[in-house]
Amino acid sequence: MEALADYFKVFSEPNRLAVLDTLRGGALNVTAVVERTGLSQALVSKHLKLLTIAGVVRRRPEGSLVFYEVIDKGVYKLMQQGEKLLLASRRQKINALAASI
Amino acid sequence: MEALADYFKVFSEPNRLAVLDTLRGGALNVTAVVERTGLSQALVSKHLKLLTIAGVVRRRPEGSLVFYEVIDKGVYKLMQQGEKLLLASRRQKINALAASI
């Protein structure tokens, strides 16, 4: 349970999800991620490091650039599954509200 | 992204996952969850409240007891998908280690 919770924690941060989102199309270097997310360079670097440690992303230095890419695209499936449940839970909450009137 | 991150945050806490796990078989009242998890009553109550607010769990008072049950069992599928990716990422980390030797 502990390890699973830690794994989900990786996806529990908006900026980290935004970073992951930029990597949908394939590998990008840090600056590219910075530009596409609008986040600070230091912040992007830290999130990418965390994602690397979590085993979600692979680091590949190339010259003076460092490219990052998602290892298992199944993470996007996980996110999609999360979205789906999120929407369902919203409908649920609306129903609960309506029932309480 | 924000909302999705918040949703994943619900599953990013070991004790909360443990609580959810006790509800796999169906509705349970608070004391039953306390007994099965070994967590304090106050803590279980708080986690159940959070799960309720998140729309993951439904609260149903019955006499002096309060039963909770998972609304959409899809959350267990989400957890399963998380487990799967977690295991894959572990294999990945081992490979990365091996490659670095």
Place this chain on the structure above:
DNA sequence: CTGTATTATCATGATGTCGTTATGTCGTTG
């Protein structure tokens, strides 16, 4: 070798989360 671009790290402050203890609330029972 110097300077520059790219990426990583550090130190810090602000904020959030978790768990505990104590107490409050509500329903039931005698």
Place this chain on the structure above:
DNA sequence: CAACGACATAACGACATCATGATAATACAG
């Protein structure tokens, strides 16, 4: 209504996480 059991909430301390600004480390160009 008094007492009890079940559950919820409040207050608090400990700790984790996040974002920032400044600075380091690295690779490359000139």
